[in-house]
Amino acid sequence: MSGQSSGRLYCTDLEGPVTKNDNAAELASAIIPDGGEFFRRVSLYDDYLAEVVQMPGYRAGDTLRLILPFMMAHGLTQERMREFSAEGILMVPGADQVLRGIAERGPAYIISTSYCQYVRAVCGAIGFPPSQSFCTKVDLSDFDIPESEVGAVREQVGRILARDPIDIPAGAQGIDDLSPEDQATVEDLDLLFWEEMPELSVYMVVEEVRPIGGPEKATSIRRAAEREGVPMDQVMYVGDSITDVDAFRTVRREGGIAVSFNGNRWAVEEADLAIVSPRADPVLPLATAFLAGGRDSVMGRNWSGGTGDAIAVWMTEADVEEVVSRSEAERKQVRGEEIGRLG
Template sequence: MNMRKNQFVNGSKKIICFDLEGPLSPQDHALKVMKLIPGGEKIFEVISRYDDLLTLEGKEGYEPGDTLKLIFPILVSHKICEKNLTAASERAELVFGAKKLISWLQKNKWKVYIISTSYQQHALSIAERLKVLKENVYCTKFPLNSFLEKFFYGKTKFPWLALIYEAEKVIVRELWEENLDSGEKDQKLKDFLDEFFWKKLPETELWSTFDSIKVMGGAAKAEALGEIAKQNKTGLKALVAVGDSITDFKMLKAVNEAGGLAIVFNGNEYALPYGTVGIASANAMDLKKILNAWSEGEREAVKSAIEKMSSKKNVHWLLAKTRDELAEILKIHQRFRKIVRKSAAKLG
């Protein structure tokens, strides 16, 4: 073992940061919560599509994953409370092998972190089940009970309710369709929701609270990586990041460009181009060989390990892949994504 490699391992720079929904738990928690509302699943799918459109447009101040902010007025209007958020989380499954993988990592002296767009009620619940330290979880703070008290306690008139209920009707009856990814309703959808979120909602008492919600997505995830690196007195080059979707691409990109290891696990078209390695699998333990290689010799060892696994068609070294090659790899990831994430697979 050469000096550089020895320094890497003995310096305990075995640090891994997981996205939660996808790599560790297949459920989309916010979708599950929205299903408590009449038409909630359709509303969530439309708003999730809107989230993708705003991200691709590059709207100033908007980050991928802000869906969790956009659904706030709807959750409040139907008096969804933190008890509902917790109950939905308690029923959430774990990705097969996730618990075993986290246990193996910890036994091998890896520092395990979760950087999740999810509301804190869900992220901390899953972390506890996986035995990941609470202080190692970065997620979206969402004191929903406080919001409910603020907008309903001691009041008899709620002029903003009619605005939200009317918007819900339009979303369900006019904007939703089975295949939103076709893009056929994109312009109509965007025009309506632009008007609702950025012109009408600011005129209500909900706006100041809405505007204050900070979702742990996009750039915030990349910033969390920086904090983790700083805490461990290292750089992004020493980190492993695992993600699968549009909320993760900035995190994956940051680690990949720094020379670290960005793993796309059952990724979609938004995440795959930013990975170092792609793994498509129904078993989280399939990350073990790659992580072992990384701890022994960083990227060089990972690339070598993948070359030795050439018979496996679900693990790929993504660097320098052409657009056509990535398109073929994406097909494999989409297949496993549907198996593992089910109805949540089609969300950005």
């Protein structure tokens, strides 16, 4: 599917810029009672660890490994994970045509924190080569949860749900910036995930699964660029969330272009360009121009598409708070309130 090499590379996140789903959140919701709220609380804790205190060795998106023992305790298997991931794929309007159009013009890759079962299912649905994707590998048939641990792990779901979701203030830099209630929640989650859970044999799945988030996304972009023989200053990356922050920073530092598509605050604040749109259409002319002429051919131009329902803002010229507000509102409109509010 990849087009003739242009000497440049297009990379995109999957969930957000291409699909509406949050596969891990939806999987947790289907497997665990009140699993959507459970996932939300762990995801907020993930945001706190990755970007507020920057816990050594922790990556944005590690939610996907932290939740695995709980889903296994509620009966998740490798086969069920594969089957569920192929069900209910929801595309951002126009995104499949946009991605295929870009791939006809130059090399294109999906760089996703999502479980590979979901990424492969989407690739199959839209005719995109899975060999041009990076994703979180997990094979649950390699792990086991003893019957003696099932009840104890299930009980911890209630423990997490008993506390209110963490509220992370804008600009927070440490635990002291949280409310006293949220500080107590963080301390309890620290105890659970880093002291109590490691005592269980099922915790091996947490130790061995390595989500493609944070710096792993940046590394995956480098690997894609090396595979295509493209320098990093000739890379465009499109993302929408906290898992894309390291990728955005790396691409920008190297001289490429970082684009937020209906991004949350984490993404918008790190992007060169923020696109806010109910459809993926504005991405195609932007990526086409970049693949043809590089950074200079796209900088400063209006990429909103002229339809009136989309905006594209260069962040050097923007009111950040206004763009964040509009982008997060569109994100929730396109993906739904529950998924749109996740980090």
